[in-house]
Amino acid sequence: MSNAAAERKILVIYTGGTIGMVKDPVSGALKPFNFDALYQHIPVLEKFNCIIESWCFDPLIDSSNMNPAFWIQLAGVIEDNYEQYDGFVVLHGTDTMAYTASTLSFMLENLGKPVVFTGSQLPMGVMRTDGRENFINAIEIASAYEDDKPLVPEVSICFENRLMRGNRTNKFNAENFNAFLSGNYPLLAQVGVHIRYNQQHILKPENKKLKVHRALDQNVAILKLFPGITHKVVHSILHIEGLKGLILETYGAGNAPTDDWFLDDLKEAIGRGITIFNVTQCKGGSVEMGKYETSTQLEAIGVVGGFDITTESAVAKMMFLLGKGFSGRELSENLQRPLRGELTVE
Ligand code: ASP
Numbered sequence: 001m002s003n004a005a006a007e008r009k010i011l012v013i014y015t016g017g018t019i020g021m022v023k024d025p026v027s028g029a030l031k032p033f034n035f036d037a038l039y040q041h042i043p044v045l046e047k048f049n050c051i052i053e054s055w056c057f058d059p060l061i062d063s064s065n066m067n068p069a070f071w072i073q074l075a076g077v078i079e080d081n082y083e084q085y086d087g088f089v090v091l092h093g094t095d096t097m098a099y100t101a102s103t104l105s106f107m108l109e110n111l112g113k114p115v116v117f118t119g120s121q122l123p124m125g126v127m128r129t130d131g132r133e134n135f136i137n138a139i140e141i142a143s144a145y146e147d148d149k150p151l152v153p154e155v156s157i158c159f160e161n162r163l164m165r166g167n168r169t170n171k172f173n174a175e176n177f178n179a180f181l182s183g184n185y186p187l188l189a190q191v192g193v194h195i196r197y198n199q200q201h202i203l204k205p206e207n208k209k210l211k212v213h214r215a216l217d218q219n220v221a222i223l224k225l226f227p228g229i230t231h232k233v234v235h236s237i238l239h240i241e242g243l244k245g246l247i248l249e250t251y252g253a254g255n256a257p258t259d260d261w262f263l264d265d266l267k268e269a270i271g272r273g274i275t276i277f278n279v280t281q282c283k284g285g286s287v288e289m290g291k292y293e294t295s296t297q298l299e300a301i302g303v304v305g306g307f308d309i310t311t312e313s314a315v316a317k318m319m320f321l322l323g324k325g326f327s328g329r330e331l332s333e334n335l336q337r338p339l340r341g342e343l344t345v346e
Contacts, residue, residue: 008050008086008143016060017093022125063093068216087114087142101166102316105155105340112205163189167313167342183284184308217322224249238269245318254287255294267301279306309343
């Protein structure tokens with residue numbers, strides 16, 4: 001493989017987060033670095049056979065402030081620049097990166113170019129930063145083409161030594177450089193001395209025109225079960241005004257209490273048109289409704305099984321499908337169908 005054949009054009013989109021911070025030489029405080037001086041900060045970038053340009057959000061945000069309006073803006077930047085660039089690198093805070101990558105995967109239908117998210121645990125301007133390596137790897141991956149075709153034409157997260165499908169990830173560590181997990185899907189690439197792409201696990205685009213979906217419906221909620229959860233809590237979540245979709249985070253293979261009050265409340269909510277999507281609290285493995293008695297009744301009352309989807313991806317998918325105006329059976333069927341490789345149907 002060679003990415004030296006043609007000079008690729010990469011757009012780096014900086015949204016905020018730790019990665020883009022450097023120390024102010026005078027005050028010593030961390031501040032976002034000036035992307036116009038990108039090559040000055042990371043001179044090795046000049047060695048890549050690609051043109052790197054940047055687009056900065058204004059204001060830059062800590063990703064804990066991420067929201068659908070911002071996702072729409074981000075998708076718009078990619079759409080507006082789609083033809084001019086061969087790949088995109090999105091620099092993003094790590095806290096909600098898995099949510100953004102998941103949502104963007106749904107918003108960007110027929111994506112045929114790499115959109116590689118990365119960030120860091122330590123700011124770029126700190127000596128031991130992981131940001132420099134993550135950034136360089138992301139650029140290399142976004143510009144990797146073979147026979148004029150991108151090697152990773154999907155939304156991915158490049159972090160530490162791994163390239164993962166974005167909508168399969170979650171941030172599982174607030175301390176280690178290895179901060180992201182793809183518990184239910186193999187790595188798209190392993191980053192070591194060489195970047196070894198696992199082609200059989202990478203999506204193959206259909207060569208259709210990019211279609212950007214901008215409607216996201218926020219009338220969703222997450223209900224995480226725990227032993228001791230009260231009727232009051234379940235009842236009030238199910239009666240949130242305007243609620244259309246609930247992500248029910250269950251135990252193990254999709255199990256939940258069998259108390260009448262619990263099942264009756266869920267059944268009544270489903271009767272009012274609320275779609276309940278069953279996602280496991282585990283970081284690996286799949287929901288299998290009907291495997292245990294504790295999930296058989298969920299299935300019987302019409303809870304929709306989420307297979308091995310992550311909570312992050314389930315929220316994103318629910319907002320996306322509700323935004324398309326889906327409800328009832330159509331919504332349930334689409335939730336269970338892999339749209340962007342986000343779940344595996346057992
Ligand atoms: N709070 C930061 C953010 O998510 C942390 C980071 O960048 O890693 O924006």
